[in-house]
Amino acid sequence: MNLQKSMCLVTAFIFSLSSIGYARAEETGLLNDIKPPQQASEYIFRSSQKESLITVQLMGAVNKPGIYYVPQNTDLLKLITLAGGSTTAGDVSEVLVRKQEPKSWDEVKSKAINEYQGAYEVNAEKIIKYGGARQLKLAQDDFVYVPQKSTWVSGEATKTITVVSLVAGIVLTGLLIQKNSDHK
Known part of the structure; x- marks a missing residue:
């Protein structure tokens, strides 16, 4: 025994x-998969050689973060689409946009946009559902950040x-x- x-x-x-x-x-x-660090890159999108481009920074939980050279008429949703969309951890209901010239969006009337001292919080899910993306034109040196979804339980x-x-x-x-x- x-x-x-x-x-x-x-x-x-x-x-x-x-x-x-x-x-x-x-x-x-x-035990996690080994992934290379996500690094920002530069991307150029244009339909013709004569088209003038603006520079926009896109960071956060998108598939291809980086500096984007896009046509002047590019809107926020098109930029996120060019970046391959948000990652699975990305929260597109709280996209932050820091405009160099905030007055360019002052006339935009939408419940999907909240303004905070020149920075805008955009609920891209509502924009996709109800429309209005064409009003959200980006300008030279705008900064766009797609945050990660907040977790219910902290790491600790x-x-x-x-x-x-x-x-x-x-x-x-x-x-x-x-x-x-x-x-x-």
Whole structure:
């Protein structure tokens, strides 16, 4: 009987070590896919050689962030489309636009746009659904930022939940092993 209990304890110990190793690898990011850092690039879009271009910066959670040289009549949604759209983590309901000349959007009347001292928060989902993108023309040196969606649980809370569930799993496994070994 002592041999069985010893084997159960050794098994529980080995299981706990492997679980801790897994949690540690997850915490340090060793289990994540290795991705190269996202770097900004320059993109040029024009329909003809004679078309004059403006420079616009697009950063944040888009597939191709960078500096864009686009025609003067380019609107916000077209710019995001040229960038391959938002990433899965991108929140297009809170796109931030810093205009060099904020008065250019003063006459735009839309419930999808909120103005804060020359910066605009644009709900691109509403613009797509209800229209009005043509009014949101970009100008030279405008800056557009697509934020990431906010998470419900912070990174610290996730780590705490992982550790607590790991410890609970180890304790419950030990109890099950002990219970099953006592019945035999």
